[in-house]
Amino acid sequence: MSDIKGLKCRECARAYPIRPVHVCEFCFGPLEVDYDYAAIGARVTRQSIEAGPATMWRYRALLPVDGEIVVGRYCGLTPLVEARNLGKALGLRRLYLKNDTVNHPTLSFKDRVVAVAVNKALEFGFPVVACASTGNLANSVAAHAAEGGLTSFIFIPADLERGKVLGTSIYAANVVAVRGTYDEVNRLCSEIADKHGWGFANINLRPFYAEGSKTFGYEIAEQLGWRAPDHVVVPAAGGSLITKIWKGLREFHGLRLIPGVPTRMHVAQAAGCAPIVTAVRANTDLIRPVKQPTGIAKSLAIGNPADGYYAFKTVKQSGGMGEEATDEEIVDAMKLLAATEGIFAETAGGVTLAATRKLVQQGAIGRDEVTVACITGNGLKTQEAVAAALRPPIHIQPTLRSFDEILTQSNGAGPSLVDGKAA
Amino acid sequence: MSRRRVHLTFQGQLADEPALWNMSQEFGLVFNIRQADLEGGFGWVMLELEGGDDQLEAAVRWLEGRGVIVAPIEQDIVAG
Structure with missing residues (x-):
C-alpha cells in the first residue's frame, strides 16, 4: 500500500484527491502525486527494497499504485552496464549505460510509465486506455492494455509509415490515423480525452504515468551501490524523464537511502528539435517551441514540450548543461555503441551518447567522474535510421x-x- | 456554450497588438487567463476560452493565422 496524501499542483500547491485529473482547476498547473515521506521512511530501507522483486516494483512504496500489480509485472531493473570499451572511446573511466533497450515488454523506458498508468487505469475502472503516439508510447500502451484485458485506442498522424504501426497493431489495438496537421492531431486528442472519459496515458493519467520514470533514477542509484552518480545524461522529448530521474535521486536522499545527490543532470536533444537545450544555453526558462521538428530522432521530436520548463529547472538546479546532436553525430554514436558494447539503441540513444561525447570534450564531464548515459529504447524499432550508414554484406x-x-x-x-x- | 483550455505561445505578437482582446471582440468569446509568462512580446499564456463551438474553432484558426502557436493545455500530447 502506497503512502499517498493525494495530488498537488506543482505551481500553486492546491491539493486534490486521487482521481484521474492532471491539471489544477485554478491555475492550470500540472498535478503531481503527493507522498507521505515520513510514513514511507519509517518502513522503507535498502534491505526492504533489496528483498523485493527483481523488477521496478521493488520501489512500489514510492509509486502511486494501491492494488495488485496486474500488468507490467516484469518491467524494469534493466542492466546498468559498465561500459569500459565505450568509455575508453569517449575518454571516460567510469561510464555506465542504463540500458532500457531490454525493458519488458516493449523494449523502451516507456514501459515504466505505462505500467504505472495502466495499473492505475484498472484501479479507476476505465474500460479503455488511449494515447497519441508515433512509436514507443503506442507500443507500450497497446501491449499493457492487451495484458490487462482493456480496449486500447492509439491515435497516430495519418502520414505515419506503416512499419511504425505494426508494433502497435499486433496487440489488437484500435489504431486511428488522423488526417490533419500535427497541431490538429494534438488538439483532437485532448478533446477526445475530455469527452469520452477514457484513461489517456499522458493526459488524465499523467500524474501517475510520470511517476514511473522515477524508477529509472532509483535503479541507477541502487545499481551503483546505493549512491548517486556525478553525471546523468538524459535524452529529452517532453522533458519529463530528466525531472523524474532527479526527483527519484532526491527522494532516495530524503529517505536516507543514499548519502547525497552531487549529480549534474545534462539534457540531450537532437539538433532538429532542441527547444530545451536552446533554453538552457540561452539561460531562459521561456521555452521557444519548434514548429516543425526535423531529423532522424523521431522519438524525441516534441516541439512544444509540456515539461520543458521543469526540465530547464532541473538542469540549472543541478549544475548541468544541454547539448544537441546532428543526424550524422547520432548515427555515428549509435554505431559506436553497437561496435563497442554490443548494444543496439534507437536514435535517442545516439543523441544521448553524442551529447555525452561533447560534454566530455568540453570538460563538463571529468575523466574519472561516475557518468550514467540513459539509453531509453531499442534500435530494432528504428532500423531505417542507420540502414544507409551501414556496410552491406560482403558477397x-x-x-x-x-x-x-x-x-x-x-x-x-x-x-x-x-x-x-x-x- | 463550450469551454476550452489552451496554451498559447506568442512570438512577438503581443508587442504590437492586444491580440487576446481583439480575438474576444472578433468572435464573441470570453477568456480567462490562468497563468502567463511574457517578456518583450514573447512568451506563453494559459487560458480558458468560453463561447460557441464554431466561434472557438474560428478563434483558434485566427490566432494561428497571426503566428500564435495554439496547443491544448497539455501542450504536445503526441509522443514518440
Missing part, C-alpha cells in the same frame, strides 16, 4: 578460396572487416 562464392580472398583484401588495402570499431 562471396561458396568456396574457401573466395573467402580467403576477401580476408586478404581486409588485411591489405581492401575494406576493413572491423569497420566501425573503436580504435
Whole structure:
C-alpha cells in the first residue's frame, strides 16, 4: 500500500484527491502525486527494497499504485552496464549505460510509465486506455492494455509509415490515423480525452504515468551501490524523464537511502528539435517551441514540450548543461555503441551518447567522474535510421578460396572487416 | 456554450497588438487567463476560452493565422 496524501499542483500547491485529473482547476498547473515521506521512511530501507522483486516494483512504496500489480509485472531493473570499451572511446573511466533497450515488454523506458498508468487505469475502472503516439508510447500502451484485458485506442498522424504501426497493431489495438496537421492531431486528442472519459496515458493519467520514470533514477542509484552518480545524461522529448530521474535521486536522499545527490543532470536533444537545450544555453526558462521538428530522432521530436520548463529547472538546479546532436553525430554514436558494447539503441540513444561525447570534450564531464548515459529504447524499432550508414554484406562464392580472398583484401588495402570499431 | 483550455505561445505578437482582446471582440468569446509568462512580446499564456463551438474553432484558426502557436493545455500530447 502506497503512502499517498493525494495530488498537488506543482505551481500553486492546491491539493486534490486521487482521481484521474492532471491539471489544477485554478491555475492550470500540472498535478503531481503527493507522498507521505515520513510514513514511507519509517518502513522503507535498502534491505526492504533489496528483498523485493527483481523488477521496478521493488520501489512500489514510492509509486502511486494501491492494488495488485496486474500488468507490467516484469518491467524494469534493466542492466546498468559498465561500459569500459565505450568509455575508453569517449575518454571516460567510469561510464555506465542504463540500458532500457531490454525493458519488458516493449523494449523502451516507456514501459515504466505505462505500467504505472495502466495499473492505475484498472484501479479507476476505465474500460479503455488511449494515447497519441508515433512509436514507443503506442507500443507500450497497446501491449499493457492487451495484458490487462482493456480496449486500447492509439491515435497516430495519418502520414505515419506503416512499419511504425505494426508494433502497435499486433496487440489488437484500435489504431486511428488522423488526417490533419500535427497541431490538429494534438488538439483532437485532448478533446477526445475530455469527452469520452477514457484513461489517456499522458493526459488524465499523467500524474501517475510520470511517476514511473522515477524508477529509472532509483535503479541507477541502487545499481551503483546505493549512491548517486556525478553525471546523468538524459535524452529529452517532453522533458519529463530528466525531472523524474532527479526527483527519484532526491527522494532516495530524503529517505536516507543514499548519502547525497552531487549529480549534474545534462539534457540531450537532437539538433532538429532542441527547444530545451536552446533554453538552457540561452539561460531562459521561456521555452521557444519548434514548429516543425526535423531529423532522424523521431522519438524525441516534441516541439512544444509540456515539461520543458521543469526540465530547464532541473538542469540549472543541478549544475548541468544541454547539448544537441546532428543526424550524422547520432548515427555515428549509435554505431559506436553497437561496435563497442554490443548494444543496439534507437536514435535517442545516439543523441544521448553524442551529447555525452561533447560534454566530455568540453570538460563538463571529468575523466574519472561516475557518468550514467540513459539509453531509453531499442534500435530494432528504428532500423531505417542507420540502414544507409551501414556496410552491406560482403558477397562471396561458396568456396574457401573466395573467402580467403576477401580476408586478404581486409588485411591489405581492401575494406576493413572491423569497420566501425573503436580504435 | 463550450469551454476550452489552451496554451498559447506568442512570438512577438503581443508587442504590437492586444491580440487576446481583439480575438474576444472578433468572435464573441470570453477568456480567462490562468497563468502567463511574457517578456518583450514573447512568451506563453494559459487560458480558458468560453463561447460557441464554431466561434472557438474560428478563434483558434485566427490566432494561428497571426503566428500564435495554439496547443491544448497539455501542450504536445503526441509522443514518440
